[in-house]
Amino acid sequence: MAMFAMFQRSRLGKFIIFLVFLVIVLQVFHMSLLTRLEAKEALNRHKGPVDRQLKVNTLPEIVDDMEEKVRNSHRLDYSGTYHVIANLLTAESHDPGQNRDDLAIVTQCSSNHLHHLSHLSQVWDGPISVTVFTFDNNIETALNHIVKLYLCREKIRKTTSFHLVYPLDRAPRSLSESWKAVNSCEEDMSVDREKAPNYAIEGIEYPQNLLRNLAIKNSATSLVFMVDIDMVPSENLHGDFLYLWRTALKARGNETKDTVFVVPVFEVKEGVTVPDTKPNLIGALDRAEVRPFYIDPCSPCQTFTNYPKWVSLTHSKGMQVAYYINWKYSWEPFYIAAKGMPLYDERFKQYGYNRISQVCELHVSGYQFAVLNNAFLAHRGFKRRGDFHATKNQELTKNKILFTKFKDELKVKYPNSTGTCL
Structure with missing residues (x-):
């Protein structure tokens, strides 16, 4: 009888241990579900409906990081006339600590010409380094277009790094939450944008050589190919x-x-x-x-x-x-x-x-x-x-x-x- 009682206690002990283990597993699973739900809710706070191409917890992290760089960067060009932000958003393949034996396209444009990147990235198999020029509250348009291209075009996300320049005397007056909205990956970004050429921005000299140099310096490759974005x-x-x-x-x-x-x-x-x-x-x-x-x-x-x-x-x-x-x-x-x-x-x-x-x-x-x-x-x-x-x-x-x-x-x-x- 003593041996039988001992056997019963042993089985009961194993069963209790199994129940404790099961409770732990269920709690971990429950916490994982809550984390996913919170991430999804955070994403929805930043945007409306989004194309299925976008990853669920990517947008909030990207826009918060970009906004922090815009608000807290204080680097100027050599003349002290322009504000420069290198690596505002970097390609997934970008490795700043390694000068790769590779060839990158380096280019520049204003926000009106960013849509050319869609086609350029499809026909070019290597990295791309692009500097974007902006001014006043056009910065919100520029940032929105960059985010949209990065999230909605897989090739751009993998290969393209973005840099930003704006004149100090035409710095953005504010930065609202509206630029963070990416409502659809199907919107045609090229509509009516070519009507504003880079050299025809009233009251602003377009600094293409500054933009080119910034793209060259921040390319993570040993070879560069300087082209116009179109x-x-x-x-x-x-x-x-x-x-x-x-x-x-x-x-x-x-x-x-x-x-x-x-x-x-x-x-x-x-x-x-x-x-x-x-x-x-x-x-x-x-x-x-x-x-x-x-x-x-x-x-x-x-x-x-x-x-x-x-x-x-x-x-x-x-x-x-x-x-x-x-x-x-x-x-x-x-x-x-x-x-x-x-x-x-x-x-x-x-x-x-x-x-x-x-x-x-x-x-x-x-x-x-x-x-x-x-x-x-x-x-x-x-x-x-x-x-x-x-x-x-x-x-x-x-x-x-x-x-x-x-x-x-x-x-x-x-x-x-x-x-x-x-």
């Missing part, structure tokens, strides 16, 4: 160039240290599909649907790339350096370069000489220009001489005077150089 790179440009770089160019060391790799640029007639490969591009050229970029407003700005020679190259699948070009006055090619090249002079604002001055310094400092055989950029729409903003000529004259001073400064900066900007 340009489209050719198919597989990212992967093909990296293969060339890692298998051929990088091994040559100092031979390519001071080389930039020129990517020819074309503009595509309105309503025509943007070519994605060189054979498609040449076909469109033959049909007069495509032409060299900027050929009407400023032929010398791009023509020295030697488009006839580039088009006539023997077709090959791989990417190679096709030929080299000596820099000539007014030439402002788009190119890929290793970080460390001379940055853009931030005194140049608005229209004129902002890119020519930087390419001129590349030339004077000893860089060579190598044209790639199969890579190209395409701009949607023809650039026409009469389509520019009203103050273009005044800005061009002002920046031409600054460029004269800039050339004299280069003689002091590079006293042993035989290169000139004439």
Whole structure:
């Protein structure tokens, strides 16, 4: 009987232990459910109905972090004129502690042109670093568009990092809660936005070189590709160039240290599909649907790339350096370069000489220009001489005077150089 009683107590003890364990498990499960419910309620306080693409507890964390950076950042540019916020929102792949052997597109725009990122991110397989310019309470529009692109476009979320700049004398007067609302991922962000070009913001000089430098400095890659945000790179440009770089160019060391790799640029007639490969591009050229970029407003700005020679190259699948070009006055090619090249002079604002001055310094400092055989950029729409903003000529004259001073400064900066900007 004693042994039977002991056996019964043993079974009872095990049963009690099982019940205690079960209660603990149920409590943990209950707490988990409450946490999920609180997160969902917090999300709903920040927004209305949201597309299924958005992750449940992502939006509150993102907008709170962005708001904190906007309210508490106090960094200025070198002139003390602009407020700069680096890494306002970073890509999931961004690693600031690692200078990756990768190639990033670096670009800039105002909030009116942010929608171009949707297409750019779809055709570009690498990282993107973009600086956004804003002013007054336009900052709420800019922040809302950034959040929407980040949350609603998976490719942008994975690859794109955003930076923000605004002039101190046009700082946002307030920051309401309305910018945090992301009601739908289906809203067309491009509607009526192109009617406000970057250079036509009343009373504000658009500091494109400051924006470019901020995007370059905060790219977490060793190679950068400076483009306009409304340009489209050719198919597989990212992967093909990296293969060339890692298998051929990088091994040559100092031979390519001071080389930039020129990517020819074309503009595509309105309503025509943007070519994605060189054979498609040449076909469109033959049909007069495509032409060299900027050929009407400023032929010398791009023509020295030697488009006839580039088009006539023997077709090959791989990417190679096709030929080299000596820099000539007014030439402002788009190119890929290793970080460390001379940055853009931030005194140049608005229209004129902002890119020519930087390419001129590349030339004077000893860089060579190598044209790639199969890579190209395409701009949607023809650039026409009469389509520019009203103050273009005044800005061009002002920046031409600054460029004269800039050339004299280069003689002091590079006293042993035989290169000139004439």
